[in-house]
Amino acid sequence: MTDAEESVSRRRFLQATGGTAAAVGLAGCTGGNDDAGGGGGGDGTETAATNTTATTDGTTESGGEGTPEGTLNLVNATMDTLDPVAAADTASGEVIQQLYDGLTNYVNGTTAVEPLLAKGFEASDDYTTYTFDLQKGATFHDGSEVTAEDFVYAFERLAGSENSRRSYFILDSLSVEHDTEGEEYKPGSLAVEAVDDYTLKLSLSKPFHATTEMLSYSSFAAVPQGIVGDVEGHDGQVRYEQFATASPTGAGPFEFETWEQGTEAEVSRYDDYYDGDANVERIHWQIISDPNAAYNYGQNRNSDVVSIPTSKYDPSKVQVEETDDKGRKFGTYGPLRNGETAQYMAAPQIGTYYAGFNMQAVPKPVRQAFAYVLNQELMVDQVFKGRGQPAYHLTPPPIFPNQNYEQHAEEYPYGYGESNIEKAKQVMEEAGYGPNDQFELNWTQYDSNTWESMAKILRDQLSAAHVSMSIEKAPFSTLLKRGRNGNLEAYSLGWIADWPAPDNFMQLLNPPQTDTSSSDAIMYTNWSSETGSAAEAAESAYNEIVDNLAPTDAANRARNEATLAMEEANWEDVSVAPVYHSVDERFYYDWLEIEPFGGMGPSRQKYTDARITNGE
Template sequence: MKKSRLFLTVCTLVFALLLSACGSNETGGDNGNGAQKKETFIFARGGDAVSLDPSEVTDSESENVSQSILETLVTFAEGETKVEPLLAKEWKESEDGLTYTFKLREGVKFHDGTDFNAEAVVYNFERWMEPQDKERFYMYGAVFGGFKGDEGHAIKSVEAVDDYTVKFTLNNVQPTFLKGLALTPFSISSPAAIEKYGEDYGSNPVGTGPFTFKEWRRNDRVVLNKNKDYWLDGYPKVDQVIFRTIPENSARLNALLSGEVDMVDGLDPVNIPQVEKNPDLQILRRPSLNLGYLGFNVTREPFDNKLVRQALNHAVDKEKMIDAFFGGQADPAKNPIPPSVEGYNDDIEAYPYDLEKAKALLEEAGYGDGFEMELWAMPVARPYMPNANKVAEYLQSSFAEIGVKAKIVSYEWATYLDKVKQGEADSFLLGWTGTNGDADDFIYTLWHEDNIGSMNSTFYANEELNGILEEARSISDQEKRSELYKRAQEIMHEDPPIIPLVHSTPVLAARSDIKGFDPHPTGRVITTKIAFE
């Protein structure tokens, strides 16, 4: 009798738990055919965010979360870098290219219930352009040529003409102005939330996007809930989005295979066939718009000598490296911009793999017996480099062939970025995924002297290059701009601050029933239209 009662009790408890599971947020309700519709989308990535205020970061891990919470005035079309409306429904450019007037969407609310309007837009831009915040909002300075009071600052004023009209007046023509506004760092935050949270706003973001911020467990997950009052009818399609941090590529793939997550970034190329053969999974490929490179701090010996940097360029067999660690999902790089960007200089001849030439250059530079150096490796998988540790080991063995002893160093992702920016590394693996498809976004952002201490982690300062990049920013004639960028690439080839390594084809893996995801060339993770079939 006791055994029967115990068995009945256990069965009742199990049945109750099953009922509870069926009604959970992650499974949702019946989809009409008896199966349970999934309502939580879980995206796994290699590193955690640094801040959820995109205006104060440059890393894509932070931006990819922010894109679900906050929105920009304009955005990029699916699969390309053509500018389309978002929070601004339309705009007009003056004939002289110095005035842009935007009509904003009406009735849009921030997640805290306050109104999105012209005053909110003005508040955000005035916050970013203040000169005392140059270090914090360096992306603003990089994109718009400085801050208020700076000679090269592109924006003269931002005015609220009425509640839903904003006018930008420029100091000079900026051909990439609209594309600049589409970048995630210029997402519009709730002024009330910024005032409320102050320095902690980066951990409490409030925007107008399809999802609202719920919680952030550092180095574990960021949880976002559906914005039930989202201005775009019928969206978002799921109730919750979770960004999981799983550092190891293999562990992320295992989490996908077990059903623990729904999509993974940073898939090792060797695992692509395994995913393609699995009927429950799919491969998503982003068009290549990136560069993976080894940067040199040109202020540190011996990297202040361009002959040393040239020698190390000759010491790397990029084809062999790509075969070993990229599984055919990359092309060797010879320039600081990818071939898909207008103004790419294909006439430049790549540094040939030539160990004897490398040794001769070291001898000429006074380092015939070699030298010791540190080679910093990213601790996370990036779209342009799925396995930085393996690449670092390959470079280490390559440099050893010419008598250069490289010690591999790494740190936690946020610390790595900060230390590299502060100039603490001899050399470092990094990369860049194009944010707007323009050469300016690569060369000016990463190698103009004004960006030293922020995006220019090589501390490269070349007066001729600076002048060319500034001129290219001041004209709208694309043919002339392209010629200037071709000259810029020639300068950087002869006086290289980096070893351009690869232009990769970033690959993601996901459940086969996921629809509505755009594998955008800029590396964005837009969750608005994601749904489960």
């Protein structure tokens, strides 16, 4: 998907990348356009070019094998910005990840967090105060030293800049103490203090178990104090547009060279990087939004990583040789169209795609009938060509309570690995529907041929259960706008983790946060005691989660129990019907050496360790 995420509210709801169903965005809500294919395609595929020139259809004017020139040339989708607080798309985020550093970092996109500009930290006994010790001698690309005051400024921009699209990260999710004026953040009130040049103190309004994970987002990256004048007290050293598009200044392993919108972007190795020089001299992104053009670009040996859309994907060509303890698969894929055999890896992503229902417009028997006819395994195998995992919960397997996903999934009341049309027909007839009194259901989805194939299967099955389903496709931004206005009935969306824990997903099942008459709605289901008998149980369980957010074993056990209660409440009322959990894949040529990514996705991987070899 190439659309930029539309900001639904100042605080919430983001479009994100989705592994199997590649989309654009960093975290939160995603559409599910898998036509870009596993491995990236439309969400910032990592590819490397040789000395060839790409044409508009992805072919090349001159061919050639990958060469060890020290340049890693990647394919990316259309980018929005190079400002870390303004980025809400994966294409921008992948480049930003190379230019900027924060306090902490997800290690190669896994759920593990390591110190980055912070050497370490201490937390108070009540987990509401965090004190970070910063690296000494780390510098920005303009040569100035990184200090605690730079983080104070960067966090103020995240909270209060008119350019920030991630303010809810610091104000709501992390809950850094602050004042408000009405419902808006009061500028300058953020409880972030530079104790001295190398000590930063953060004060939270309540404990939060995923503090270091949240701080790993590039939104929290350091920028030079006062570089732009979009917060009170700072006139700015450069115009905002210049900073966001032509002269971004971070402290990451690569520094900015060029960005021509819709064409290319390039960064070069920062030789004074405090954590050691990157292996490659530069990274070049060729911007190709069309998935077929990106596919051709890779097949012409212009890319280290080959984008393979679902329409071109052949699961029989995957040969898995090893599976690690994170569930990541390694092997080969081939032959490709060009005769080469690619290296292959696949990693389960912390994300879920689902069918959602406006419960005010779609009665419970219809929602249950939908769940009965939906065969998740069939959809994954036949429609998505195995590029995902069947979903029976909103919470993805890597973070499911007590790693008990499959055992609990077998209790799914609408049929585990099967479609039960007769049961769907029965529940509809018990509600008074029949051949001459069918329920007319409108299904709205992102413009994806693969999702449309799934919808057509569901439409045909539901017709036998007295449900007449029409299919409508809409741009992602239109789908979101209609959803928050309460103008959807059934729809397809997904959620990618903001942080790798169940409570990030359970907020979508908290009934008050699904009320589309509220500006804070993050879901479009309108779940309440009037639309579902289990709404009160779901809300009570979510309150239990909110009351136990501390990073302690006891609080974690309470959150896990409440998560199971919320999943089962959703089973009862079917506010959403889970379809599949995303799996992201990477197909790459032998001449690339690159670390595997993890459950948080390849867009959060720094390319400092990547190497281009001679292929021998």
